Amino acid sequence: MTQVLDHPAALKAPVSPAERTARRKALLEWIAVHALGVAAALFFVLPFVFVFLTSLMSDSQALSRDLIPHTWEWGNYRKVFDTPGFLTWWRNTLLYAGAGTVLTVVSSVPVAYALAKFRFRGRNLSLMLVISMMMLPPQVIIIPMYLFWAKQLDLSGTLWPLIIPMAFGDAFSIFLLRQFLTTIPNEYLDAAKVDGCGDLRTLVRVVLPMAKPGIAAVALFQFFYAWNDYFGPQIYASENPAAWTLSYGLESFKGARHTDWNLTMAATVLVMAPVILVFFFAQKAFVEGVTLTGVKG
Amino acid sequence: MTTVTLASKRRRAALRTLAFMSPWLIGFAVFFAYPLISTVYFSFMHYDGFNPPTWSGAKNWTYVFENYPLFWPALRNTLWLVVIMVALRVLFGLGIGLLITKIKTGTGVFRTLFYLPYLAPPVAATMAFAFLLNPGTGPVNSLLEKAGIPAPGWFNDPTWSKPALTLLALWGIGDLMVIFMAALLDVPTEQYEAAELDGASPWQRFRYVTLPNISPIVMFAVVTGVIQTMQYYTQPLIAGKVASGVIQGAGTMFEPGYPDKSTLTLPQLVYNLGFQRFDYGSACVVALVLFVLSMAFTSLLMRRRGGLMQAGD
Numbered sequence: 123m124t125q126v127l128d129h130p131a132a133l134k135a136p137v138s139p140a141e142r143t144a145r146r147k148a149l150l151e152w153i154a155v156h157a158l159g160v161a162a163a164l165f166f167v168l169p170f171v172f173v174f175l176t177s178l179m180s181d182s183q184a185l186s187r188d189l190i191p192h193t194w195e196w197g198n199y200r201k202v203f204d205t206p207g208f209l210t211w212w213r214n215t216l217l218y219a220g221a222g223t224v225l226t227v228v229s230s231v232p233v234a235y236a237l238a239k240f241r242f243r244g245r246n247l248s249l250m251l252v253i254s255m256m257m258l259p260p261q262v263i264i265i266p267m268y269l270f271w272a273k274q275l276d277l278s279g280t281l282w283p284l285i286i287p288m289a290f291g292d293a294f295s296i297f298l299l300r301q302f303l304t305t306i307p308n309e310y311l312d313a314a315k316v317d318g319c320g321d322l323r324t325l326v327r328v329v330l331p332m333a334k335p336g337i338a339a340v341a342l343f344q345f346f347y348a349w350n351d352y353f354g355p356q357i358y359a360s361e362n363p364a365a366w367t368l369s370y371g372l373e374s375f376k377g378a379r380h381t382d383w384n385l386t387m388a389a390t391v392l393v394m395a396p397v398i399l400v401f402f403f404a405q406k407a408f409v410e411g412v413t414l415t416g417v418k419g
Numbered sequence: 420m421t422t423v424t425l426a427s428k429r430r431r432a433a434l435r436t437l438a439f440m441s442p443w444l445i446g447f448a449v450f451f452a453y454p455l456i457s458t459v460y461f462s463f464m465h466y467d468g469f470n471p472p473t474w475s476g477a478k479n480w481t482y483v484f485e486n487y488p489l490f491w492p493a494l495r496n497t498l499w500l501v502v503i504m505v506a507l508r509v510l511f512g513l514g515i516g517l518l519i520t521k522i523k524t525g526t527g528v529f530r531t532l533f534y535l536p537y538l539a540p541p542v543a544a545t546m547a548f549a550f551l552l553n554p555g556t557g558p559v560n561s562l563l564e565k566a567g568i569p570a571p572g573w574f575n576d577p578t579w580s581k582p583a584l585t586l587l588a589l590w591g592i593g594d595l596m597v598i599f600m601a602a603l604l605d606v607p608t609e610q611y612e613a614a615e616l617d618g619a620s621p622w623q624r625f626r627y628v629t630l631p632n633i634s635p636i637v638m639f640a641v642v643t644g645v646i647q648t649m650q651y652y653t654q655p656l657i658a659g660k661v662a663s664g665v666i667q668g669a670g671t672m673f674e675p676g677y678p679d680k681s682t683l684t685l686p687q688l689v690y691n692l693g694f695q696r697f698d699y700g701s702a703c704v705v706a707l708v709l710f711v712l713s714m715a716f717t718s719l720l721m722r723r724r725g726g727l728m729q730a731g732d
Contacts, residue, residue: 232440251447259686263457265458266458
């Protein structure tokens with residue numbers, strides 16, 4: 123269809139009635155599909171727009187039914203930053219997400235590599251257990267885990283119970299990386315071996331450079347997992363506000379300022395914004411990751 | 420001589436595997452196997468976290484199933500979400516996936532817009548929806564009333580709270596859209612051409628060409644959707660908290676599943692029993708119910724899609 127539209131000259135050429143109806147049908151379909159697309163886009167975008175507009179309203183207007191701010195109160199964002207604790211939550215979230223991501227990648231890569239490329243007894247069983255772990259709701263094991271961290275190690279009220287486990291391989295990351303590494307042809311590994319590379323060197327020198335997109339996807343997913351995590355901080359950090367993360371603090375923000383929808387929405391924007399910003403820089407890795415977990419394999 | 424080198428070679432290979440697998444092996448033992456066994460152990464103990472645990476036999480089990488007023492409502496809600504929310508998510512995800520493969524102008528922009536909500540942190544997204552759908556001043560009800568449509572109470576009305584959660588879940592459809600889109604683009608075009616030559620209508624083409632080709636992905640989406648629903652925690656909790664206007668730390672106890680237990684899910688019960696009532700034993704009973712349900716669906720996933728493990732073999 124676009125071809126026809128791109129070349130107006132083609133329209134002047136005599137066309138048979140059958141071709142004309144075909145063209146008309148294609149045009150109607152084009153219009154219908156794009157109208158639906160715009161409607162869907164509104165459904166996905168309007169919530170962001172309303173949240174953003176409300177974040178710029180005055181206190182009193184946020185409680186009214188108006189949709190557009192009368193005065194644009196950019197100062198709301200400053201007020202959010204001035205809220206006690208908000209900057210601490212940022213720092214904690216960056217720490218949890220940053221350290222967690224590095225530890226996850228470092229500990230998951232060798233496991234994924236072994237599952238993808240080594241032949242050993244129990245490999246399928248291990249993979250099945252990894253998948254089971256991935257599917258397990260965190261609440262299933264939270265009671266013993268909490269008692270372990272809080273009562274035995276006395277680490278509740280800190281971020282350690284959230285960060286330390288990341289050093290021991292994350293099931294989802296292992297699975298995703300393993301899916302990615304299986305797509306790397308064995309010939310490369312054999313060639314490295316012929317050249318006298320040991321396993322570790324093959325992994326670091328040959329496989330890792332090729333696995334960059336997979337590692338990027340895992341790192342992003344892990345970063346956002348920590349950024350978004352509510353349950354973990356609620357269990358381990360809730361008793362100590364100095365250890366709260368953004369996701370956990372955001373909810374309490376609503377409580378502390380329970381009628382101020384404008385400030386609450388400004389805080390909401392501030393929690394969403396980094397995620398969306400990072401996405402714009404790393405779209406490909408994201409989409410690749412989602413596809414790898416769902417389609418490949 | 421050769422047998423010795425073979426044996427040592429094999430031992431070296433085993434050691435190498437062990438070395439590479441070790442982070443996960445430790446993780447599996449400490450963060451999976453040990454707590455799982457402990458959960459079973461604690462489910463038969465009375466333990467409040469202060470006094471030493473004492474054997475209580477099946478008491479926690481009978482308490483959860485017979486006397487704990489939140490268990491059956493939570494299970495019913497989970498079932499509702501498993502059937503209706505998962506079904507709508509798969510249908511909508513497929514619809515959006517189809518739409519995006521048909522859009523020929525500005526595909527990248529549309530795809531990004533459809534995908535973005537999936538990235539919104541659950542707490543932030545739920546807070547946003549609690550505001551958007553708030554019956555008094557929320558923009559959605561303002562618009563509905565302007566259009567003359569009776570406005571529902573959403574998160575404040577037990578009949579509308581789960582539909583409101585479903586709406587939130589549909590908003591975050593981006594992951595399914597990507598998966599379906601990839602699957603739809605993988606359908607061989609020759610099959611469509613052949614069907615067209617045979618005079619198949621668009622619906623027939625969808626029914627007899629598209630659907631059979633993507634059915635493994637549909638199955639994958641259903642089962643992972645069910646497993647995700649077993650973990651559904653943050654959104655219903657935050658929605659209930661925000662809608663009920665509870666103020667954190669002000670001594671007000673949050674009513675679980677507000678309004679009227681309608682947003683209660685099984686994971687919330689583990690929290691309620693363990694961390695609000697300090698009845699760790701009963702919390703472990705609910706945790707085990709959750710475990711059995713999740714593993715049942717997981718094994719279904721691995722069986723139906725044996726594929727999950729096939730790549731590279």
